[in-house]
Amino acid sequence: MGLRSTRAVVSKTMRMSNSSKLVSLITEHYGLVKVMAKGARRPQSKFGASLEPITLIQCIYYQKDTRDIQTLASTEIDHAYLRIKEDIKLLSIASCMVETAQSHTAEEDVSAGTFSLVVQSLNDLESGAKKDAEKHLWRFMMRLLAATGYTPLLDSCVRCGKKPKSTSVFFSFSDGGVLCSCTDPGDRYGFKVSAGSLMVMKSLLDAVAKDLPKLSISGSQQQEVEHTILQFLAYHSGTSRPIKSLAFLRKIQLK
Helix, strand or coil, X not given: CEEEEEEEEEEEEEECCCCCEEEEEEECCCEEEEEEECCCCCCCCCCCCCCCCCEEEEEEEEECCCCCCEEEEEEEEEECCHHHHCCHHHHHHHHHXXXXXXXXXCECCCXXXXXXXXXXXXXXXXXXXXXXXXXXXXXXXXXXXXHCCCCCECCCCCCCCCCCCCCEEEEECCCCEEECCCCCCCCCCEEEEEHHHHHHHHHHHHCCHHHHHHCCCCHHHHHHHHHHHHHHHHHHXXXXXXXXXXXXXXXXXXX
């Protein structure tokens, strides 16, 4: 058994007993790590508020290779993201980011690149204008595709390399991008996407945070971008499990 020290984003907590919590951490150096926080539910717990989801912490835990759940030793809050937590919409969007990142981060993966992406995206969301919050979410999703090795080719045909000229183009999930008229999509898995939505996806992928206020996205484009990204993620992750935080976000927007 050895001690490990790392920064981490708290992604999920679960009650395990009257006094303890099971905590999922997206760590800087070790991928997804699950730890038992003994005594975390007690009023005078040494962990305090550090184990709230959407919190960046510095933590130390006991690592034992023969077990799946490690033991948390200590924590210190690095950034609490209070502005996000004080706003239900921002919190829902941040939760979407963290929930999706957790499902695409392997346990004990030292090369996982999701930690830095989550931290930067949460920082940008917190400092950005609320009206651009959903742009931050889908920018994060596009960059998550890139971080996991599935960057789609959006502005030229994956087969011939030419820029498609039609108003809608077949987006092939298996080929990893758009197909123009040079190729019959046949029974490939995918669907047609408008040229405007493809341009939005490309802009989100390339944009830095300060560019987002200038990015114009229509309601129909937002719906198409959301559907395309979620389906593409599901195809390459092998799971169609819905994002619970996204369902909650849509629910509060209807009120």
